[in-house]
Amino acid sequence: MCAGAPLDENAYAYLLGLYLGDGHIVRARKGTYLLAIYCSAIYTDLVEECRSSVRAVFPVKPFTREKPGCTVVQAVSKHWPCIFPQHGPGPKHSRLIKLDAWQQEVVRAHPQQLIRGLFHSDGCRATNRVRRMVSGEWKYYEYPRYSFSNTSKDIHTILGDTLDQVGAKWKLVWVPTKAAHHQDTGTLSVAKRDSVALLDTFIGPKS
Ligand SMILES: [Zn+2]
Structure with a gap:
């Protein structure tokens, strides 16, 4: 996006679905942001695909945190708000969630991956x-x-x-x-x- 690097659109459309369903972006230290995606701990394949999608979308090292019944896949970057412009204060239902034009294009090209991410x-x-x-x-x-x-x-x-x-x-x-x-x-x-x-x-x- 901001770097003009090529995007793995397939992985992005899936990760966008996961993010819209169960993801959060919060401000972390020194101008960085923490992306956190909550997955049910029992779905180990899903947790693994979430991690690999994060890596495919952006060159970061995701790490996981275990919470009761859930595995949180997390990664730190300055660029999460560029990658997911739906980032904003408060819960998602209380703010407008609209895809940017470039995201709509990705979804039009990879609709199945977005649907998978949301249902997952x-x-x-x-x-x-x-x-x-x-x-x-x-x-x-x-x-x-x-x-x-x-x-x-x-x-x-x-x-x-x-x-x-x-x-x-x-x-x-x-x-x-x-x-x-x-x-x-x-x-x-x-x-x-x-x-x-x-x-x-x-x-x-x-x-
Ligand atoms: Zn950026």
Whole structure:
């Protein structure tokens, strides 16, 4: 960006998804910034891909910190705000999250990687099992679906637009919170069989 160096766009689109879902940038010492991406500790492949994407996007040495149930992938650089211009004070739902023109271009070229990153951070692939009586017998059916939960309307817009681009059908439902100091959460789900099959070609269950 600021250095004019070539960008690994594939890794960037994935990391952007992780960052928008579960990442933070905070000011550190001497004009540097700390990028922190929270991953579930049980998904070791995902943690590894997060680390390698950080390295591919910028020549830094990521390090990890263990927290209860989660592994935080971190890296220090002066340039995180150039790489993720969505950086700003306060939680993401309280500020405008809009991709810059160059980021939109990267996402248009690598939509699947952004979608993967978002579902890998704040999403999951789960299977609903339902029981139906068919000619006097109970039959069990499984319906896999993808869902993504986040409190930022802007991030839902980015995901929805990108799913439209690849041709996946989705639905977004907002559940109002009753708790004080909590935000309403929007859950986007992809449940239509064809669309789930499409996402399975490039996402699949987390591991
Ligand atoms: Zn910079």
